[in-house]
Amino acid sequence: MAKLAWRGVTVEPVMQEGDDGLPGLVADIQVHGVWDRERASFFDTRVINADASSYSSRQWPEIAESAAREKHRKYDQAAENLHASFSPLICSCEGVLHLEFAAFQRALISALAERWEKPKSQIAGWVRTRTQISIIRAISLRLRGTRKTLQSLNWTNHDEDLGLEDGAPLPLLPREEE
Template structure:
């Protein structure tokens, strides 16, 4: 993604199950913030050293967004609404629907255990099946 000042941005997504047993002692907002902070500590400096901006996009499996992720998406919605010549509300609704669909796909894959690459394989008789790789 290109920004105004022609910097390249690295976007790293993480979907967190804030209700997991390992997070039982924490508030869901703090869990998301800790996750984003961990990503920043790990990747921000190496990205900056190579001339990239780094933004972690952290959300919970039920669609709650971390504060910085929400701010980033608001900026994207604003810029897209200008480009598409649409209202902020229309573009925001569209983006939220897309994010919700992405969350459903991610949650479904986590529940089914297919976090790797999925490839379609033909089986005898022309039927196809999805096979998880990795």
């Protein structure tokens, strides 16, 4: 969706090269012009199962804020070295957004409404629906499909394009023998 609103969108940009056997630092998305017109913004996503037993004694705002602090500790210095900003996009499996994700969503809605010359309310419904579908697809293997070839099920038409817009495959049902 960011590609529809802004230019200069990169997926999995390298923020910091690894050296001496240490891993580098890679964000999920880089977008130019989100918070400042001429400044790059880096984003890293995290979907949290707030109902997990390890979070049973904590409420969602505390869980989300803790995850955001962890992301900021990891990425802020690298973003600063690149003269860019960093924002974590954190949400629960149920689609509850952390404050920074909600702010990004509002910026996306405003940018799309301006670009498409449509009411923000109309764009907001579309963006929120797409976000929810993305979250569901991220947590559900049934909708994501498998990455393995299932030859034991007599799979046919492997090269057919049956994926969704973003290329994620849909699970296929085996065809009946003719």
